[in-house]
Amino acid sequence: MKPRLKLGIDLGSSYTKGVLVNGENQIVDQYVVKTGFDFKRASSRIMEKLSENYEIAMPVYTCGYGRDQVEFDHISNSEIIALSKAVYLKFGKKCSVIDIGGQDTKFIKINEQGQVDKFKMNRKCAAGTGSFLEEIAFRLDISPLEFNTLSDDATEEIRINSYCTVFAISEIIGLMKKGATISNIAVGIYNSIIERCLEIVAADETIIITGGVPETHPTIVRLFKKRFSQVESPENSQFYAAWGNVLLNEKK
Amino acid sequence: MSKTQSGILRLESANTLKVIMNDYFQRLKDAVETEGKKVAWCTSVGPAELLYSMGFEVYFPENHGAMIGASKNADKYIPSALAKGYSPDICSYLTSDIGAFLQNETPMKRNGLDSVPKPDVLVYNTNQCHEVADWFSFYARHFDVPILGIHTPLGIGELSDNLIKSVSEQFKALIPELEKVSPRKFDMDEFKNTIELSRDACVLWRRVLEKAKHRPSPINFFDAAIHMGPIVVMRGTVYALDYYKILYAELDDRIAKGIGAVPDERFRLYWEGMPLWYQLSKMARLFAGLDTCIVASTYCNSWVFDDLDPDDPFYSSALAYSKLFIVRSEDVKEEMLQEHLKDYAIDGVIYHDSKTCPRNSNNRFGLQNRLFEKTNVPFLEINGDLNDPRCFSEEQALIAIETFIQQLSAKIYS
Numbered sequence: 318m319k320p321r322l323k324l325g326i327d328l329g330s331s332y333t334k335g336v337l338v339n340g341e342n343q344i345v346d347q348y349v350v351k352t353g354f355d356f357k358r359a360s361s362r363i364m365e366k367l368s369e370n371y372e373i374a375m376p377v378y379t380c381g382y383g384r385d386q387v388e389f390d391h392i393s394n395s396e397i398i399a400l401s402k403a404v405y406l407k408f409g410k411k412c413s414v415i416d417i418g419g420q421d422t423k424f425i426k427i428n429e430q431g432q433v434d435k436f437k438m439n440r441k442c443a444a445g446t447g448s449f450l451e452e453i454a455f456r457l458d459i460s461p462l463e464f465n466t467l468s469d470d471a472t473e474e475i476r477i478n479s480y481c482t483v484f485a486i487s488e489i490i491g492l493m494k495k496g497a498t499i500s501n502i503a504v505g506i507y508n509s510i511i512e513r514c515l516e517i518v519a520a521d522e523t524i525i526i527t528g529g530v531p532e533t534h535p536t537i538v539r540l541f542k543k544r545f546s547q548v549e550s551p552e553n554s555q556f557y558a559a560w561g562n563v564l565l566n567e568k569k
Numbered sequence: 570m571s572k573t574q575s576g577i578l579r580l581e582s583a584n585t586l587k588v589i590m591n592d593y594f595q596r597l598k599d600a601v602e603t604e605g606k607k608v609a610w611c612t613s614v615g616p617a618e619l620l621y622s623m624g625f626e627v628y629f630p631e632n633h634g635a636m637i638g639a640s641k642n643a644d645k646y647i648p649s650a651l652a653k654g655y656s657p658d659i660c661s662y663l664t665s666d667i668g669a670f671l672q673n674e675t676p677m678k679r680n681g682l683d684s685v686p687k688p689d690v691l692v693y694n695t696n697q698c699h700e701v702a703d704w705f706s707f708y709a710r711h712f713d714v715p716i717l718g719i720h721t722p723l724g725i726g727e728l729s730d731n732l733i734k735s736v737s738e739q740f741k742a743l744i745p746e747l748e749k750v751s752p753r754k755f756d757m758d759e760f761k762n763t764i765e766l767s768r769d770a771c772v773l774w775r776r777v778l779e780k781a782k783h784r785p786s787p788i789n790f791f792d793a794a795i796h797m798g799p800i801v802v803m804r805g806t807v808y809a810l811d812y813y814k815i816l817y818a819e820l821d822d823r824i825a826k827g828i829g830a831v832p833d834e835r836f837r838l839y840w841e842g843m844p845l846w847y848q849l850s851k852m853a854r855l856f857a858g859l860d861t862c863i864v865a866s867t868y869c870n871s872w873v874f875d876d877l878d879p880d881d882p883f884y885s886s887a888l889a890y891s892k893l894f895i896v897r898s899e900d901v902k903e904e905m906l907q908e909h910l911k912d913y914a915i916d917g918v919i920y921h922d923s924k925t926c927p928r929n930s931n932n933r934f935g936l937q938n939r940l941f942e943k944t945n946v947p948f949l950e951i952n953g954d955l956n957d958p959r960c961f962s963e964e965q966a967l968i969a970i971e972t973f974i975q976q977l978s979a980k981i982y983s
């Protein structure tokens with residue numbers, strides 16, 4: 318008989334993440350797929366994969382843009398509250414969470430009791446999100462992940478000022494014409510994301526970085542650490558909202 | 570008491586409101602079509618009483634702008650204004666209104682008006698913003714009619730006697746210019762009478778809004794944003810006064826029966842900033858579904874000119890129209906908001922940062938953080954616009970609002 322576990326799914330704009338959680342509130346298995354054009358399809362793929370070795374307890378706990386676009390019994394929650402729950406369980410202290418996703422950047426202030434004191438999302442603009450990276454990579458005809466390796470060879474930190482992705486690309490072309498290397502530009506692109514994050518809300522002493530973008534672009538975390546002394550980015554943080562969603566409902 | 574499918578309770582007075590608003594538009598139509606009758610255009614917090622007292626029918630382009638927004642057609646009209654050289658960053662009431670005019674369309678067609686009523690004079694007050702002068706200038710050039718204005722200083726802290734007197738003199742200076750086109754000469758008794766009618770309607774409107782102090786509140790922001798029509802366009806007439814007596818009685822009745830605007834009111838919010846006109850009913854349903862009543866707002870409270878005094882009509886007009894929230898300093902605004910949060914037992918504040926309306930977006934100079942530090946009342950900022958739906962991300966706002974309510978729930982009920 319397969320073990321019976323709770324499933325949390327975070328249906329984001331770019332990726333759909335699922336986690337199986339046991340009775341000790343620990344993640345037992347996880348899976349991520351591209352969301353694509355159909356939330357139902359993405360969530361069904363998660364369900365299918367994670368039920369290979371386990372029995373899924375119903376209802377499923379969902380959050381994210383597609384939280385109610387699933388074809389099975391579910392309870393939905395805010396991914397911001399869910400993410401905060403997971404971060405607080407992991408770190409247990411007052412902190413600022415910066416979650417960088419495909420389409421949204423979220424800044425959350427968690428108090429000593431683990432409650433959300435304040436949160437704010439990026440303005441309706443790609444600046445500071447994964448979409449910014451993807452669009453620039455596309456225009457430069459490289460893979461977004463290449464920015465990581467390229468930035469290892471950077472010799473100086475070039476500043477990219479434009480908020481707008483299109484204008485940022487024009488600015489980058491201007492920099493290239495002046496002889497800037499792609500490695501230095503890569504760091505400039507990452508720093509631009511950090512700048513956009515930091516202007517959302519003034520950060521607390523402890524900063525926790527989460528989301529799919531920092532997980533696949535660890536240079537962002539490294540650059541955050543250069544600026545702040547207390548920066549942490551837990552492993553598998555892109556699954557934290559899905560995990561926290563199960564934890565939230567566990568409490569109820 | 571009627572209930573819509575969405576679970577939102579509709580005020581019965583809305584039927585009367587529809588009739589009196591339609592009658593108002595018929596008077597405008599009649600004024601355009603009848604020899605000897607005259608139409609003055611006025612800004613929403615402009616000198617309406619003076620104009621009504623001199624026999625004008627008074628038309629308010631901002632009301633028209635809101636109607637365009639509510640009809641969800643602003644994004645269809647705005648491009649025409651942009652193509653004429655107006656920026657997408659300026660007031661979207663202005664751009665959607667001018668765009669609709671250029672396309673020869675108006676939501677007033679359902680009231681029998683084929684176009685905006687041709688003005689005989691345009692009168693503005695810059696107390697709300699300076700863009701109204703540019704807006705009215707378009708029509709002054711187009712129709713080749715006079716444009717007059719009161720220039721109120723912005724960011725008023727202390728309402729000094731000198732300041733009020735200087736604004737009062739500007740009210741008086743309008744008279745000889747208006748008399749060149751008005752149906753009748755200025756008459757002090759008529760003016761005093763109009764001021765009294767306006768004051769009484771404003772007092773009643775304030776009392777209507779104050780009904781929301783009751784728990785559960787019998788009225789919410791989305792109701793008030795619709796039912797404020799008469800105080801905007803008919804203050805100074807008996808029609809506004811009569812209407813608010815009806816509305817007031819209905820709210821009293823709701824309170825007596827324990828009926829709330831949101832059936833299961835758990836959270837009470839304050840709305841700071843402009844409505845999202847194209848989202849009004851959706852937002853009303855969203856908040857009702859979250860057991861949340863937006864009980865008070867800066868916007869609806871902005872038409873409370875209860876300082877008007879028939880015994881001193883010019884000075885009191887200047888005082889009333891210089892005292893309103895939008896024209897005040899950040900410190901005064903902060904104090905006014907703090908008072909509202911206390912009076913209405915507010916659990917949280919929503920700041921709507923309206924892209925094209927900086928003067929009605931009060932989260933741009935840190936006020937939201939200062940107020941939070943003083944009151945500990947949590948707040949949420951959402952980005953959008955009063956009329957231009959292209960500046961609003963519905964999905965992002967939905968997530969933010971739902972999260973905010975969960976945040977409040979944890980704070981209040983944990």
